[in-house]
Amino acid sequence: MAEKRPPRTLGPGHxxxxxxxxKGELRLQKCTGCGALIWPAAAACERCGDGEMDWQAMTGRGKLVSWCSFHQDYYGGMLPLPYDCILVELVEGPLFLSNPSGFGCEDIEPGMAVAVRFIDCEDDGGAYRLPVFARV
Ligand SMILES: [Zn+2]
Structure with missing residues (x-):
């Protein structure tokens, strides 16, 4: 069953x-002008201003660089408290904010290796697959 989640950012790029x-693929925009990886999705390259982007497949692997637990209910009880958020530095470089899968903040060691997986979720925009990260 799909997890009910707060609304995603939708629109061009997103x-x-x-x-x-x-499709089970973690892809980020890559500027065709200078090669920069862009995240979050943007209309133009934040490094050179070029508007031409491809979608580059990521390995889905990275390391944990920061994390926190939320104890305040910001979503009307939609998310069970507390819930954990992690900041993953992808091996390709970009920083990616996500949720841990199969572990909590109390289990984390700085630099811990993680890999992406996708879980079935649902928001006001419909069903979708959310990238989260599991310990390698
Ligand atoms: Zn660029």
Missing amino acids: DQFWEWCG
């Missing part, structure tokens, strides 16, 4: 990101 997630 829609394509979620389409790739639906």
Whole structure:
């Protein structure tokens, strides 16, 4: 059963990101001008200003660089408290904010290796697959 989640960011760029997630692929925009990886999705390259982007497949692997537990209910009881958020530095470089899968903040060691997996979720925009990270 799909987890009910707060609304995702949708729109140009973001829609394509979620389409790739639906196929089980973590892909980020890559500037065709300078090669920079762009995350979150943007209309133009934040490094050179070019507007031409491809979608580059990520390995889905990275390391934990930061984390926190939320004890305040910001979503009307939708998310069970407390819930954990993690910041993953992908091996390709970009920092990716996500949730841990199969472990909690109390289990984390700095630099811990993680890999992406996708879970079935649902928000006001419909069903989708959310990238989360499990311990390697
Ligand atoms: Zn660029």
